[in-house]
Amino acid sequence: MAPKVLVSDKLSETAVQIFRDRGIDVDFLPDVGKDKDKLAEIIGQYDGLAIRSATKVTPAILEKADKLKVIGRAGIGTDNVDKEAASKKGVIVMNTPFGNMITTAEHAIAMMFAAARQLPEASASTHAGKWEKSKFMGVELTNKTLGVIGAGNIGGIVCDRARGLKMKVIAYDPFLSQEKAEKMQVEKVELDELLERADFITLHVPLTDTTRNILSRENLAKTKKGVRVINCARGGLVDEVALAEMLKSGHVAGAAFDVFSEEPAKENPLFNLPNVVCTPHLGAATTEAQENVALQVAEQMANYLLDGAVENALNMPSMTAEEAKVMGPWVALAGHLGSYIGQLTDEPIKAINILYDGVVSDMNLPALNCAVVAGIMKKVNPDVNMVSAPVVAKERGIQISTTNQDKSGAFDGYIKVTIVTPERERSIAGTVFSDGKPRFIQIKGINIDAEVGSHMLYTTNEDVPGIIGTLGRVLGDNGVNIANFTLGRAQAGGEAIALLYVDGEVDQKVLDELAATGLFKQIKPLSFDVA
Numbered sequence: 001m002a003p004k005v006l007v008s009d010k011l012s013e014t015a016v017q018i019f020r021d022r023g024i025d026v027d028f029l030p031d032v033g034k035d036k037d038k039l040a041e042i043i044g045q046y047d048g049l050a051i052r053s054a055t056k057v058t059p060a061i062l063e064k065a066d067k068l069k070v071i072g073r074a075g076i077g078t079d080n081v082d083k084e085a086a087s088k089k090g091v092i093v094m095n096t097p098f099g100n101m102i103t104t105a106e107h108a109i110a111m112m113f114a115a116a117r118q119l120p121e122a123s124a125s126t127h128a129g130k131w132e133k134s135k136f137m138g139v140e141l142t143n144k145t146l147g148v149i150g151a152g153n154i155g156g157i158v159c160d161r162a163r164g165l166k167m168k169v170i171a172y173d174p175f176l177s178q179e180k181a182e183k184m185q186v187e188k189v190e191l192d193e194l195l196e197r198a199d200f201i202t203l204h205v206p207l208t209d210t211t212r213n214i215l216s217r218e219n220l221a222k223t224k225k226g227v228r229v230i231n232c233a234r235g236g237l238v239d240e241v242a243l244a245e246m247l248k249s250g251h252v253a254g255a256a257f258d259v260f261s262e263e264p265a266k267e268n269p270l271f272n273l274p275n276v277v278c279t280p281h282l283g284a285a286t287t288e289a290q291e292n293v294a295l296q297v298a299e300q301m302a303n304y305l306l307d308g309a310v311e312n313a314l315n316m317p318s319m320t321a322e323e324a325k326v327m328g329p330w331v332a333l334a335g336h337l338g339s340y341i342g343q344l345t346d347e348p349i350k351a352i353n354i355l356y357d358g359v360v361s362d363m364n365l366p367a368l369n370c371a372v373v374a375g376i377m378k379k380v381n382p383d384v385n386m387v388s389a390p391v392v393a394k395e396r397g398i399q400i401s402t403t404n405q406d407k408s409g410a411f412d413g414y415i416k417v418t419i420v421t422p423e424r425e426r427s428i429a430g431t432v433f434s435d436g437k438p439r440f441i442q443i444k445g446i447n448i449d450a451e452v453g454s455h456m457l458y459t460t461n462e463d464v465p466g467i468i469g470t471l472g473r474v475l476g477d478n479g480v481n482i483a484n485f486t487l488g489r490a491q492a493g494g495e496a497i498a499l500l501y502v503d504g505e506v507d508q509k510v511l512d513e514l515a516a517t518g519l520f521k522q523i524k525p526l527s528f529d530v531a
Contacts, residue, residue: 003305004045008033009052011074015294022302040064048072048301059085070094070304072297075284078314087315090388094300094312097153099293100284105157107283108202108232111256114277115228116141121274142166147198149214150233151176151186155204159186170194195222200230207234217242220252228254232283235261244269247276258283316387317366327363333430333438334368336452336528337417338375340428343526345379351399351420352376358413361404369402372417414441443488446497450486453501454530460522463489463496470517471498478510
């Protein structure tokens with residue numbers, strides 16, 4: 001059955017048509033996002049939810065979203081989505097961080113011009129029939145120093161545009177390398193130096209615990225007299241009360257704000273000050289940007305629902321459509337390895353160690369990690385998936401470590417998963433053959449070659465005669481057909497294992513009969529989600 005998507009905000013018809021063209025059933029209800037009761041009533045029907053900013057995806061909404069797999073936000077900000085609740089529910093949250101980059105950067109440049117030349121006040125004065133030419137004395141941007149806080153995607157475009165305006169650009173960004181700064185032709189500085197040197201300061205960082213109030217009263221006091229501050233990023237980055245006071249005192253010559261600590265901003269300390277330009281969060285408000293992010297979110301959601309590609313996800317490692325095709329069998333293997341360990345482990349897990357060898361070591365390891373952890377955590381919660389599993393593991397204090405290495409054995413690549421509990425370590429390794437089918441190749445250090453089936457039976461025993469005959473007889477007497485039978489042993493007369501792929505579920509009567517023979521140390525039926 002085709003996936004079903006709800007578009008609950010105003011997206012372009014072109015974007016809605018993308019879903020239809022990809023064979024996805026879509027309901028375009030652009031006003032339902034404003035009605036939380038109606039949204040809660042119908043959300044259970046949908047695999048995907050496409051939104052802008054009007055729809056609020058709360059824990060209460062997610063509680064009703066039993067089929068939901070993905071939420072796509074047409075735009076950057078996802079403050080209207082409870083991402084922690086979505087992750088626990090196993091729902092991917094995507095945004096479109098690149099569709100409005102140019103528009104937002106251009107708005108910041110426009111706001112800088114407006115603040116430098118007092119354009120709004122001059123326009124209002126002229127409209128009023130005044131001709132106050134001498135009142136609006138501005139400053140040039142040429143040869144001024146622009147301090148850019150945050151030189152990522154949007155900040156990088158601002159740097160490029162500013163250099164075109166012949167400004168001297170300095171940037172503070174802890175993640176900006178010296179090599180990248182040189183390539184961008186900007187000077188990398190620490191925050192205090194930026195504050196001391198900049199004639200204009202523009203912010204391009206997300207709102208986090210680290211960046212909140214980055215232009216605090218203390219930091220604003222470090223700026224040079226006559227500085228102008230532009231914020232088209234996020235409200236809460238600047239102490240607006242302190243900035244208003246410094247604007248009134250003349251220490252700060254001007255400001256231009258598109259975002260505010262509380263929105264919609266009906267009141268704000270910056271309002272009605274003569275040297276401040278304010279706009280109502282227009283950074284992404286161009287026809288081109290709105291169309292771009294709508295088309296982008298539709299394509300991303302369709303790629304995930306149809307092909308498993310994860311792009312621009314905020315709560316799961318991204319995996320392109322090309323990666324998904326190549327990695328699909330390895331993702332399945334990773335899940336099976338985790339599932340095997342999860343089904344055999346009853347005690348609390350302290351750590352999960354994952355080894356990637358050969359060709360798989362160059363793949364998208366964070367995504368594979370999620371598949372392993374999801375397989376393990378399904379024992380705890382059958383509804384867990386690649387999104388929610390890391391959250392469940394973190395809540396339980398499980399440490400996850402990863403090692404990757406060059407080809408070291410007979411296989412082109414393999415994955416080995418080891419878990420640590422208070423009582424023991426348990427491990428299993430597997431690979432993907434050329435036919436694309438996952439195989440188990442080692443359990444407890446014993447080499448095997450086992451095809452993975454929906455229903456399997458695992459036993460351990462001492463290496464003595466009669467094991468094969470006993471398993472065959474008991475299963476045969478109870479009508480359980482064996483599709484594949486794999487044996488392995490550490491050494492002659494030592495510990496041995498058997499892994500059987502059977503055509504149906506092995507019931508308790510069969511397990512009791514095998515246990516009664518006294519030949520087996522462990523007997524465990526297993527099940528795997530094999531497509």
